[in-house]
Amino acid sequence: xxxxxxxxxxxxxxxxxxxxxxxxxxxxxxxxxxxxxxxxxxxxxxxxxxxxxxxxxxxxxxxxxxxxxxxxxxxxxxxxxxxxxxxxxxxxxxxxxxxxxxxxxxxxxxxxxxxxxxxxxxxxxxxxxxxxxxxxxxxxxxxxxxxxxxxxxxxxxxxxxxxxxxxxxxxxxxxxxxxxxxxxxxxxxxxxxxxxxxxxxxxxxxxxxxxxxxxxxxxxxxxxxxxxxxxxxxxxxxxxxxxxxxxxxxxxxxxxxxxxxxxxxxxxxxxxxxxxxxxxxxxxxxxxxxxxxxxxxxxxxxxxxxxxxxxxxxxxxxxxxxxxxxxxxxxxxxxxxxxxxxxxxxxxxxxxxxxxxxxxxxxxxxxxxxxxxxxxxxxxxxxxxxxxxxxxxxxxxxxxxxxxxxxxxxxxxxxxxxxxxxxxxxxxxxxxxxxxxxxxxxxxxxxxxxxxxxxxxxxxxxxxxxxxxxxxxxxxxxxxxxxxxxxxxxxxxxxxxxxxxxxxxxxxxxxxxxxxxxxxxxxxxxxxxxxxxxxxxxxxxxxxxxxxxxxx
Amino acid sequence: xxxxxxxxxxxxxxxxxxxxxxxxxxxxxxxxxxxxxxxxxxxxxxxxxxxxxxxxxxxxxxxxxxxxxxxxxxxxxxxxxxxxxxxxxxxxxxxxxxxxxxxxxxxxxxxxxxxxxxxxxxxxxxxxxxxxxxxxxxxxxxxxxxxxxxxxxxxxxxxxxxxxxxxxxxxxxxxxxxxxxxxxxxxxxxxxxx
Numbered sequence: 001x002x003x004x005x006x007x008x009x010x011x012x013x014x015x016x017x018x019x020x021x022x023x024x025x026x027x028x029x030x031x032x033x034x035x036x037x038x039x040x041x042x043x044x045x046x047x048x049x050x051x052x053x054x055x056x057x058x059x060x061x062x063x064x065x066x067x068x069x070x071x072x073x074x075x076x077x078x079x080x081x082x083x084x085x086x087x088x089x090x091x092x093x094x095x096x097x098x099x100x101x102x103x104x105x106x107x108x109x110x111x112x113x114x115x116x117x118x119x120x121x122x123x124x125x126x127x128x129x130x131x132x133x134x135x136x137x138x139x140x141x142x143x144x145x146x147x148x149x150x151x152x153x154x155x156x157x158x159x160x161x162x163x164x165x166x167x168x169x170x171x172x173x174x175x176x177x178x179x180x181x182x183x184x185x186x187x188x189x190x191x192x193x194x195x196x197x198x199x200x201x202x203x204x205x206x207x208x209x210x211x212x213x214x215x216x217x218x219x220x221x222x223x224x225x226x227x228x229x230x231x232x233x234x235x236x237x238x239x240x241x242x243x244x245x246x247x248x249x250x251x252x253x254x255x256x257x258x259x260x261x262x263x264x265x266x267x268x269x270x271x272x273x274x275x276x277x278x279x280x281x282x283x284x285x286x287x288x289x290x291x292x293x294x295x296x297x298x299x300x301x302x303x304x305x306x307x308x309x310x311x312x313x314x315x316x317x318x319x320x321x322x323x324x325x326x327x328x329x330x331x332x333x334x335x336x337x338x339x340x341x342x343x344x345x346x347x348x349x350x351x352x353x354x355x356x357x358x359x360x361x362x363x364x365x366x367x368x369x370x371x372x373x374x375x376x377x378x379x380x381x382x383x384x385x386x387x388x389x390x391x392x393x394x395x396x397x398x399x400x401x402x403x404x405x406x407x408x409x410x411x412x413x414x415x416x417x418x419x420x421x422x423x424x425x426x427x428x429x430x431x432x433x434x435x436x437x438x439x440x441x442x443x444x445x446x447x448x449x450x451x452x453x454x455x456x457x458x459x460x461x462x463x464x465x466x467x468x469x470x471x472x473x474x475x476x477x478x479x480x481x482x483x484x485x486x487x488x489x490x491x492x493x494x495x496x497x498x499x500x501x502x503x504x505x506x507x508x509x510x511x512x513x514x515x516x517x518x519x520x521x522x523x524x525x526x527x528x529x530x531x532x533x534x535x536x537x538x539x540x541x542x543x544x545x546x547x548x549x550x551x552x
Numbered sequence: 553x554x555x556x557x558x559x560x561x562x563x564x565x566x567x568x569x570x571x572x573x574x575x576x577x578x579x580x581x582x583x584x585x586x587x588x589x590x591x592x593x594x595x596x597x598x599x600x601x602x603x604x605x606x607x608x609x610x611x612x613x614x615x616x617x618x619x620x621x622x623x624x625x626x627x628x629x630x631x632x633x634x635x636x637x638x639x640x641x642x643x644x645x646x647x648x649x650x651x652x653x654x655x656x657x658x659x660x661x662x663x664x665x666x667x668x669x670x671x672x673x674x675x676x677x678x679x680x681x682x683x684x685x686x687x688x689x690x691x692x693x694x695x696x697x698x699x700x701x702x703x704x705x706x707x708x709x710x711x712x713x714x715x716x717x718x719x720x721x722x723x724x725x726x727x728x729x730x731x732x733x734x735x736x737x738x739x740x741x742x743x744x745x746x
Contacts, residue, residue, distance in 0.1 A: 010684065010731060010734060010735055010738070011703050011731070013680050013681055013684050014684065014699060014700075014703035014704050015703055015704065015706070016681065017590070017681060017684070017685070017704050018586070018703070018704035018705060018706065019667075020586075020660065020665045020666065020667055021582055021586075021665065021666050021667075022581075022582050022585040022586050022589065022598075022663075022664075022665055022666075023595070023663055023664025023665060023666070024664075024666075025664065026585060026595065026598070026599045026602070026663075026664065027581045027582060027585060027602070029599065029603075030577075030581060030585075030599060030602040030603040030606070031574075031577055031578075031581065033603040033607070034573075034577055034603050034606040034607055034610065035570065035573070035574055035577070037607055037610060038570050038573050038574075038610055039570050041610070041614055042568070042569075042570050
């Protein structure tokens, strides 16, 4: 080996060995292992970060739980609305001085709310998640307002808040499943509410997505919209999961009570869902041939085919369920109806977002219809909500206005008859517990952290709502529950419409505030209802419905 | 942090971002795999070491970041490459055992190593390379380690010295001796062959 006489020669050979590249598969396998851990830790770390302010407080509180109970109650009251620093903090955005106080107070409330059972805990978590969504919206507005040199900071906060939200959504996703399996008390209710929250948040995120981040760097805009799409899909999944969980719990619960009634209810629900899906289907069939882009057309067609299989299976199962019901095989009918319901939800699963992202944008009119179609249960038009107790609504304003849509309105909506005399404000109403005050304050303190000019509008609305508080007959809890459900649906429609309008810069200035105030009122109505304050709950709901009507 | 090679001090907060960590993986994984492979002569072991290194590093970074937020740490890694090579080396030592197969061109080829261009591995690695590789087996563990680090992976002497916790001077001397040993072995081998 005479040409390897000097060190340089060997060095060079060694360097050449350094130029060969290792097997890509091995590197990718390693990467998958490593990055899975990294991502998992990262999402956990974000959760911990959020909670890190909580740990010491929560621990301190649990040492001598008894002594501190009043404090906990106070903090709880304050998180739900209240006074002082913690209350002031509730409006803060990520990065603001008191934002940590806000997170800490939430964490304390979260740590203590578990006493209410898994269902209550989940509801509270959903509420906190929706706060993150609201913060995102407010931050987005801030981004447009701040100076150039502060933009990157706001961008970082948006990313962080989005991550917090994503982590929460993921957690709730797990919890709703557990909740449904374990058949916790009030699980169905919690699932219904979670579905509502998910829908609200989805609306907010959808609005963010369509917003052009002109004010930000293009990289950020791109990164964020990717994140937002992920979030939106996760939320849509959460919503569907909640709906399915609700169905499951109701179905199971039903089997313990009147089987026949239950079977009828389940089959009816499946049929309703089928009708709703049918409408979506027709719409899609009309729309797809009009797509011009070949790639998009192929995609939409394939998507439709895939989904249609769900629909066909579901329709078959529904028919079978109906048959079983008529033959008196109630258990089989319930089972089949449940399966059909699930299949129908798959038809309208979050992947439809992909179609939208493929720029399958409808006309405004069409969109509104599509949105309305998404609710399997009858939709309550304003006219119906105004209806007096006992009035069954058969035809409605909406159907007329929209031309095509026919609502299978069957609900009897219990709204108090027209008031005679205004009642004193809630603060002096015969409910001395601090929680009532807390609830009242929520309209001011628990509102999403919006920009200042908006606050004024909201307060006005708030006042309106209060003035219009009316005396009422006392509807039963069951009726109230029904009415509340309808009110939520009404709200969701309005919220969905509003977020789209907003994305197109067409929303009325204060509609956002009005809607938020309405949401707060609805949540409060639910809380009051849970506490058995039926009269007060109804009033809150009434005011909320009035506000929503204004938005429409 | 814009630099691609992580050669300047990096904060743990930055490294904690999944996208940054991913970039770090992409940058270092080929080097560290090759290094492990040449030391352990086994694709399975090299692969194990590779993910173990990054997981260990990730743990460290996450811990540092946490301590940094608690004010207990500077939260910065002054020299990421040296740090990674040190973890790798320690893990290699943990796994080092009597090899079932000697290092060879075939082994590299079987493991799926690829030439930088499309000319094929064997066309690049000629008889001399085969000789060098087989001579590797006759080297002491440390000698092989030093040579791979310095010449194959191009780690500066200064960093090698840090890894070994010896002076730079000492490192140079040991490197020189290792190179001489390799040369002697190659010459013996080629004499036998001839």
